[in-house]
Amino acid sequence: MFSKFRLVWLVAGRELKDQFRDWRVLAPMIILIICFPFLMNEFAKQTVDFLNQYDANLILDRFVPFSIMIIGFFPITISLVVALEAFVGEKERGTIEPILSAPLDDWQLYFGKLLVGVATPLVASYLSIALYLILVMRQDLNMPSFMVMVQLFLLTTAHATLMVSAAIVISVQSTSVKAANLLASFIVIPVAILMQGEAVMLFWGNEQVLWLAIAGVMIISLLLIRVGIAHFQREYLLGREIDVINLGWIWRTFWINFIGGARSFGDWYTRILGSSMRRILPALLAVAFIAGISVWLGYDWIMVNVSQVIENASPERLEKMGTSIRQMPELSNLEGSISAPFLFMNNTRAVAVIFLAGLVSFSVLGILLYMVNIGLIGGLFAVFELLGMHPWPLFLAGIVPHGVFEIPALMIGSAVALYMGVSIVTPQTGKSMGEVILELFADWVKIFLGVVVPLLAVAALIESYITPGLLLSVMTK
Amino acid sequence: MIETHDLTKQFHDFLAVDEVNLSVDAGQILAILGQNGAGKTTTVRMLTALLNPTRGWARVAGYDVVKNGHDVRSSVGVLTEQHGLYMRMTAIEYLDFFGQVYSLSAAARKIRSDHLLEYFGLTEAAKRRIGEYSKGMRQKLALARAMMHDPGVLLLDEPTSAMDPESARLVRDEIARLKSSQRTIVICSHNLTEVEALADQIAIIYRGKILLQGTLEDMKRNVLGASEYEIKFSGAWDSSRVELPKDVETLSRTATSFKVRVERPQESNPLILKALSEVSAPVMAFQEEPRTLEQVYLKVMAEAKGRENVQ
Numbered sequence: 181m182f183s184k185f186r187l188v189w190l191v192a193g194r195e196l197k198d199q200f201r202d203w204r205v206l207a208p209m210i211i212l213i214i215c216f217p218f219l220m221n222e223f224a225k226q227t228v229d230f231l232n233q234y235d236a237n238l239i240l241d242r243f244v245p246f247s248i249m250i251i252g253f254f255p256i257t258i259s260l261v262v263a264l265e266a267f268v269g270e271k272e273r274g275t276i277e278p279i280l281s282a283p284l285d286d287w288q289l290y291f292g293k294l295l296v297g298v299a300t301p302l303v304a305s306y307l308s309i310a311l312y313l314i315l316v317m318r319q320d321l322n323m324p325s326f327m328v329m330v331q332l333f334l335l336t337t338a339h340a341t342l343m344v345s346a347a348i349v350i351s352v353q354s355t356s357v358k359a360a361n362l363l364a365s366f367i368v369i370p371v372a373i374l375m376q377g378e379a380v381m382l383f384w385g386n387e388q389v390l391w392l393a394i395a396g397v398m399i400i401s402l403l404l405i406r407v408g409i410a411h412f413q414r415e416y417l418l419g420r421e422i423d424v425i426n427l428g429w430i431w432r433t434f435w436i437n438f439i440g441g442a443r444s445f446g447d448w449y450t451r452i453l454g455s456s457m458r459r460i461l462p463a464l465l466a467v468a469f470i471a472g473i474s475v476w477l478g479y480d481w482i483m484v485n486v487s488q489v490i491e492n493a494s495p496e497r498l499e500k501m502g503t504s505i506r507q508m509p510e511l512s513n514l515e516g517s518i519s520a521p522f523l524f525m526n527n528t529r530a531v532a533v534i535f536l537a538g539l540v541s542f543s544v545l546g547i548l549l550y551m552v553n554i555g556l557i558g559g560l561f562a563v564f565e566l567l568g569m570h571p572w573p574l575f576l577a578g579i580v581p582h583g584v585f586e587i588p589a590l591m592i593g594s595a596v597a598l599y600m601g602v603s604i605v606t607p608q609t610g611k612s613m614g615e616v617i618l619e620l621f622a623d624w625v626k627i628f629l630g631v632v633v634p635l636l637a638v639a640a641l642i643e644s645y646i647t648p649g650l651l652l653s654v655m656t657k
Numbered sequence: 658m659i660e661t662h663d664l665t666k667q668f669h670d671f672l673a674v675d676e677v678n679l680s681v682d683a684g685q686i687l688a689i690l691g692q693n694g695a696g697k698t699t700t701v702r703m704l705t706a707l708l709n710p711t712r713g714w715a716r717v718a719g720y721d722v723v724k725n726g727h728d729v730r731s732s733v734g735v736l737t738e739q740h741g742l743y744m745r746m747t748a749i750e751y752l753d754f755f756g757q758v759y760s761l762s763a764a765a766r767k768i769r770s771d772h773l774l775e776y777f778g779l780t781e782a783a784k785r786r787i788g789e790y791s792k793g794m795r796q797k798l799a800l801a802r803a804m805m806h807d808p809g810v811l812l813l814d815e816p817t818s819a820m821d822p823e824s825a826r827l828v829r830d831e832i833a834r835l836k837s838s839q840r841t842i843v844i845c846s847h848n849l850t851e852v853e854a855l856a857d858q859i860a861i862i863y864r865g866k867i868l869l870q871g872t873l874e875d876m877k878r879n880v881l882g883a884s885e886y887e888i889k890f891s892g893a894w895d896s897s898r899v900e901l902p903k904d905v906e907t908l909s910r911t912a913t914s915f916k917v918r919v920e921r922p923q924e925s926n927p928l929i930l931k932a933l934s935e936v937s938a939p940v941m942a943f944q945e946e947p948r949t950l951e952q953v954y955l956k957v958m959a960e961a962k963g964r965e966n967v968q
Binding site: 183187190194197198201202273274275276277278279280281282283284285414415418429 | 757
């Protein structure tokens, strides 16, 4: 086992040596490591002076952690070049074939490159952060707490792992360094947006959510590494010389998988769609299990958090809330305002968003959105209970009639997203990443059009024309 | 050591290699000839377990290229089309790196790299960055890399390209030496003289398909027909007086020479000489018309293109 890892270190060591002999990689890194902390420190001084005028201590407390996060991020973006050209750069320079012809396993080669790709920006980031902390200590600025420092350390590590693992995937799949560099925007921009969200959490001071963010980023990073290894094929690294968008091939691949050789619509619906449905069955069982957890989590969260609000509310306020809920004969008006097409479009969009979110995150974000949607049921149960109402009649009248169609549609839509995510991170011998994605997309379209859309259409009709009446009759009793 | 059966590689709509059958024993050199893009490199890449065949199979050094890719890669030394050197490394570092990849001990790496560097005349430049090397030096180093682990099978794509005549000779000698040490060697080359000098077997590949395969002598006979001989006289002499054997065809006559085509030289040549001596012909020379691999290659290619145009 040790000898197998020895080869990982060997590949990494050579790569590292190569980098440190290239002043074009070293110079900007050194400049960033040294200059940026000083710039940030100067900016911090100005900000402190400005905020002190308004006694904004809360923002001041959070400013140093925020600066650390930013300082950690910049060296990563520059060092990303190293990861981006890990494979495609070697291919362009013609050095890839001898190393691919050597007795190295795919994972050894991949991890060797990944190790250097992650280590280089991390070392640069840590050095930069360390320098900034020295500067902070020399001033009258509050140092972050130990826990926040741990979070920032992990967050920087998570960012570097996420960006580098994505860059290596791009490097394996690209046919030129130029194309890889252009695709880097798809890494830097989402991570920059992610960091804005994390910055909000830092200023908000919600450590619990920040931990979740760190965990989320690390999970996606690990999935990206898995994707990279799953789709690392020597053949594709050598075989493809130029990027050609072959629309004909894309359409043919999709259509062949969508139609699946069906002889008629009935044949397609029973045999081809049936086969796709069977494929997602394990994923469907998984989302059913996740549904149970989500309902419980939604119920529990409301019970814990909202009950505190209710405890602190005055009796008058509570009475007012109860009355307003009971006095819901206005529900009869909803028949006109919430139309079936509106409900249908809204639910269809929700399933499509779950698919898209799943597609960009190997199903992680898609499943999170699904959990939020399903979790609402548990949340509603809890709200009614807290308000002293009987939840079951409300549930049976207000959710079950259309939910019988809507919830399975949501579950099936989410199961396809989960299936896609799992399939993308699973090695598919003899198929390019593009082929795998097109086949999965064809599966999704089949199930979406053949199962999800009809179910949501029926659900929308029931929710628009039957549910309000049933709910009204229950609530007015 | 190398055996393929209906080895085929298809990239989407493009058939790169079409049912190639090869068999190369230990101590033999096979040369694959063909135009650029004919499928030589794709064949070599399949033999190195870099590309998976679409159909057919190949065994290299006793290992299946699909099932035992790792073992195949351990057993072969590959000189790729592009030398593929790391420009910021020194030759010593480079050979040591590949020695480690092939799991050689530190002592073996030292002995082997010292030997190869000396053999290829790179010892003095061994501590210089490869980026400073000339094209020929780079090619020699790439060849040294392919030989670093002393492999049983060598796959060499254009082994002497960009080399000066002296170095090319050195490499040819080394290949001949490796052949004599029972190694199996496959060479892809455009240098027909080199192939003539080294190869035991030759395969001419065109659009992924092997058009002709065999020894050089077989190829000459099959493609260019029976051997031709020229008989030169010391002065003007009437060659029509000579009674030639029945299977010998006269091709041309001049006042001082004549040319014949002989189907079975071993049987007919002594009879021709006897006929000449009987009429006291003033023979100055009796020599076989030189026929080169180039003639074979060009004729085979021309015929293939002709067939293609007809189709």
